[in-house]
Amino acid sequence: MATNIINMNNVSKTYLKNSHVVKAVDNVDLSVKRGEFLGIMGMSGSGKTTLINLIAGFDTPTSGKIMVDGFDLSTFNDEQFSQFRNKKIGMVFQQFNLIREFNVLQNVIVPSIIANKDYSTIVEIARRLLxxxxxxxxxxxxxxxLSGGEQQKVGIARxxxxxxxxxxxxxxxxxxxxKSAEKIAGMLEGMHNNGKTLIVxxxxxxxxxxxxxxxxxxxxxxxxxxK
Ligand SMILES: Nc1ncnc2c1ncn2[C@@H]1O[C@H](COP(=O)(O)OP(=O)(O)OP(=O)(O)O)[C@@H](O)[C@H]1O
Ligand SMILES: [Mg+2]
Incomplete structure (x- = not known):
């Protein structure tokens, strides 16, 4: 098992907006160890969200190579990307991205419904996480x-x-x-202790x-x- 679960080599992501070129991610080299808890800081617009979207395969780089858990993301077709995201990646969004028409339980089980798992097992896992x-x-x-903190916790459970x-x-x-922030800090630490690779x-x-x-x-x- 490779020590590095993520390897980004010379990765750039350029957006063209109103004939203006934005280098959202500019020649980044980044390796993340399996089980590492990596924090990312930086001012607004510095490319943080773009960087994690590239790792999750929500976005594709303009140039450079991204390896995640042994896979070269540039080789994936749409179906392989969906499977990769669904199985390997857990994403917690700043704006929660919950489905308004779904209740808490329904929101949380969506990824496992997509993965076609046994329904009663899914509900059991969702209830435990919640x-x-x-x-x-x-x-x-x-x-x-729900309050903002509660919605964020639903996003974490999902x-x-x-x-x-x-x-x-x-x-x-x-x-x-x-208080909500402290609880979320504790949950993240719990994930880290459970061996997840965490980028926050x-x-x-x-x-x-x-x-x-x-x-x-x-x-x-x-x-x-x-460090
Ligand atoms: N889809 C897009 N089209 C055009 N430009 C984009 C797009 N997504 C991001 N950008 C630009 O890329 C740059 C980096 O954006 P990004 O969202 O990664 O920043 P960020 O560090 O996450 O900022 P924040 O702290 O405000 O969330 C910004 O200048 C942004 O305007
Ligand atoms: Mg952002």
């Missing part, structure tokens, strides 16, 4: 009936449904109060205090690394 988040009384509530190898988390506590974009010292390494992005480049 219980761990303290949301057992909220199973049949809809996203608009990201763990298929027991992903890598969890990518985009500013999990940006809009949360101190955050400016919250409390969230990144257990990170093995924190990198900073500036104008699409990695400019700084600690």
């Amino acid at each position: 219980y761990e988040q303290g949301l057992e009384a909220r199973l049949f509530h809809y996203p608009n009936e 990201s763990l449904m298929n027991d992903p190898t890598i969890v990518l988390v985009d500013e999990p506590t940006a809009n949360l109060d101190r 974009i955050s400016h919250d010292q409390n969230i990144l205090k257990n990170a093995n390494r924190v990198i900073t992005m500036e104008y699409g480049q990695l400019i700084h690394s600690t």
Whole structure:
């Protein structure tokens, strides 16, 4: 088993907007060890979300090579990308991305329904994950009936449904109060202790205090690394 679960070599992502070229990710070399907890900081627009979208295969690089868990992402067709994301990647979005028309339980089970798993097993796993988040009384509530922190926890439960190898988390506590933020920090630490590879974009010292390494992005480049 390779030590590095993620290897990015000379990766760039360029967007063309109104004939203006934006180098969202600019010649990045990044290796992440299996089981590592990597923090990413950097000012708005520095390319953090683009970077994790490239790792998740939500976006494809303009140039460079990305290897994730032994796979060269450039070789994937759409179907292979979907399977890869569904099985290997857990994604926690800054804006939660919950489906408004679905209740909490329905939102959480979506990734496993897509993976075609046994329904009663799925519901059992979802209930356990939601219980761990303290949301057992909220199973049949809809996203608009939940606080921001509760919605974020639903997003975290959903990201763990298929027991992903890598969890990518985009500013999990940006809009949360101190107490909710601390709970989320604890959950992330729990994932790390369970052996998940964790990449977390955050400016919250409390969230990144257990990170093995924190990198900073500036104008699409990695400019700084600690530890
Ligand atoms: N789909 C797109 N089309 C055009 N430009 C884009 C697109 N996505 C991102 N960009 C640009 O790429 C740059 C990096 O964006 P990105 O979302 O990765 O930044 P970020 O570091 O996550 O910022 P924030 O902290 O505000 O979330 C920005 O200048 C942004 O405007
Ligand atoms: Mg972002």
